[in-house]
Amino acid sequence: MEINDITYKIRGCIFNVYNELGPGLFESVYEAALLYELNKSGLSVKSQVELAVH
Template identity: 40%
Template sequence: MRENEVAKAIVDASYKIHTQLGPGLLESVYEVVLAHELRQRGFEVRRQVPVSISYEGLRFDEGYRLDLLVDECVVVELKFVEELSGVHKKQLLTYLKLADKRLGLLVNFNTELIKDGICRVVNGLPQ
């Protein structure tokens, strides 16, 4: 499963970044640094990827933007919040469905230990 290999690299890169930079920076800083780190590891990374939505037969291109899309298969949603909540997970699941992707990672850099700030969300990906 390609998604799992990519996700493992994202988690590893997030750990490296959190160890070096720590919490306290803007989400946009973590976004650009994580994208850079993943590209250095040979992954294709797109930032702020627009995803359109359909509603009542109409298509709206102003839907939303994915923070990161890695190797066209894993969505990364970055947060800088006190703690991840159920609504963050549901939001990412909606993003996965609209983008037709099977795996997403929520990465909250506002934690003492990055392992406590990473959550895996699946959309039809076998566990």
């Protein structure tokens, strides 16, 4: 899968979540909904991944 295909799927998932939930909710609600949509679309995602900063 090319990068344009991946970003197209991601944007589609973002629009689906926003159109379904609308504005005004906590960020954690949007995060959970977006993770669900991304997994449903076939993408492998992780949430709140720890990164080492040097």
